[in-house]
Amino acid sequence: xxxxxxxxxxxxxxxxxxxxxxYASSLVEGVEVNVLDLNDYNLPLFGTDLESEAGIPDDAHKxxxxxxxxxxxxxxxxxxxxxxxxxxxxxxxxLSRIEGKLFFNKPMLLMATSPGGRGGQTxxxxxxxxxxxxxxxxxxxxxxxxxxENFKDGKIxxxxxxxxxxxxxxxxxxxL
Ligand SMILES: Cc1cc2nc3c(=O)[nH]c(=O)nc-3n(C[C@H](O)[C@H](O)[C@H](O)COP(=O)(O)O)c2cc1C
Numbered sequence: 162x163x164x165x166x167x168x169x170x171x172x173x174x175x176x177x178x179x180x181x182x183x184y185a186s187s188l189v190e191g192v193e194v195n196v197l198d199l200n201d202y203n204l205p206l207f208g209t210d211l212e213s214e215a216g217i218p219d220d221a222h223k224x225x226x227x228x229x230x231x232x233x234x235x236x237x238x239x240x241x242x243x244x245x246x247x248x249x250x251x252x253x254x255x256l257s258r259i260e261g262k263l264f265f266n267k268p269m270l271l272m273a274t275s276p277g278g279r280g281g282q283t284x285x286x287x288x289x290x291x292x293x294x295x296x297x298x299x300x301x302x303x304x305x306x307x308x309x310e311n312f313k314d315g316k317i318x319x320x321x322x323x324x325x326x327x328x329x330x331x332x333x334x335x336x337l
Contacts, residue, residue: 162191162192162193163191163192163193163232163233163337164192164193164194164195164231164232165186165189165192165193165194165195165231165232165233165234165235165337166194166195166196166197166227166228166231166233166234166235167182167183167185167186167194167195167196167197167235167236168182168196168197168198168199168235168236168237169181169182169198169199169236169237169238169239170199170236170237170238170239170245170246170248170249170284171199171238171239171246171248171249172199172200172246172248173239174200176239177239177274177275177276177308177312178237178238178239178272178273178274178281179196179198179237180312180315181237181272181274181305181308181312182196182235182236182237182272183196183315184312184315184316184317185235185237185270185272185303185326185329185330186235188326188327188330189233189235189330189333189334189337190334192232192233192334192337194235195227195231197224197227199248199249199252202220202221202223202224202252203218203219203220204218204220204221204251204252204255205218206251207251207254207255212258217255217258217259218255221252221255221256221258221259222259224252224256225256225259225260225263228256228263228264228265228267229265231267232267232268232337233267233268233269233270233333233336233337234264234267234268234269234270235269235270235272235333236269236270236271236272237271237272237273237274238271238272238273238281238284238285238288239273239275239281239284240273240275240281240283240284240285241284243283243284244283244284244287245284245287245288257295261295262295262296263292263295263296263297264292264295264296264297264298265296266296266298267298268298268300268333268336268337269292269297269298269299269300269333270300270301270302270303270329270330270333271285271288271289271292271297271299271301271302271303272285272302272303272304272305273285273304273305274304274305274306274308274312275306275308276307276308276309277306277307278306278307279304279306280304280305280306280307280308281304281305282304285302285304289302298336300329300332300333300336301329301330301332301333302329303325303326303329305317305322305326
């Protein structure tokens with residue numbers, strides 16, 4: 162059986178992006194889903210001085226190995242001031258220091274959601290432009306606007322948006 166990972170580019174304990182990643186990954190049929198949380202990885206604030214003094218943290222290697230050994234990636238990015246959250250960018254920077262590449266051409270369903278009307282589209286565009294430089298293989302993207310109106314009890318309640326996500330999941334599934 163194939164296995165996929167699902168996680169959010171956020172360190173919020175109530176992350177709406179984690180909720181969306183969990184929902185989207187539950188729609189993928191016949192796979193084992195491993196839900197990750199960036200809080201479970203001990204990654205101090207990246208800096209080149211710390212890197213030269215202390216090296217790359219074990220948990221950066223651990224996370225990179227998980228990315229290397231999965232069959233697919235469901236990732237939903239939080240948007241902070243039109244960019245990655247600090248927690249995601251910090252993990253991204255640490256992991257990029259190991260092999261440069263991060264995503265090993267694993268099929269990726271890349272998403273974002275936010276409480277506002279753009280649904281994290283700005284950070285989604287940033288990631289779409291950047292991830293290919295790190296062997297990101299983005300099969301589909303999906304943005305969910307107005308999270309609290311459109312997502313309830315672990316599901317998307319807006320029918321059109323739900324259909325859109327389900328179509329994206331189908332394409333992602335085919336690529337696994
Ligand atoms: C510092 C900060 C900056 C934010 N900037 C944006 C933004 O640029 N665009 C946006 O749509 N939401 C923004 N938000 C709202 C987040 O989308 C919201 O907090 C969301 O819950 C973050 O996702 P998460 O719950 O998965 O961490 C910001 C929130 C914080 C705390």
